[in-house]
Amino acid sequence: MPILDLYEHGDHRKNLAHFATLATLAAVDGEINPNEKALLDKFAFKLDITDAEYKEVMKKENKYPIETPHSGEKRLMRLFDFFQVIFSDHEIDDVERKMVEKYAVGLGFPTKKAEEIIKKSIAIFTGKIAFxxxxYLMEK
Known part of the structure; x- marks a missing residue:
């Protein structure tokens, strides 16, 4: 088996674990609403999740560990994806906030840094940011 196949398999496993975490977040407040389902469908396509994998993730307890990317940018990208799921219904509740805090720490952010990133992300996603x-965001 070529080394490239091993890399792709490992990369797909990470994407599947990330998708499973997103699905768990979407279902944390009970049922998955239509907006969350649409966003999960989008992420399934983006992360190359097969229909069989999608069904497996949706019906079973999440058995995939959090995969910690080495790059800080990829960690932020994973959190960004997480916030897209959270705000698909235009609000964040306490259960979702606690889950994203655990996820941020699981991604390797120190607790203090995770709290700071989450606070800023909530401000951005709710539109409550200072001019x-x-x-700064517009000039970047």
């Missing part, structure tokens, strides 16, 4: 922050 200076908005200006």
């Amino acid at each position: 200076e922050d908005y200006l």
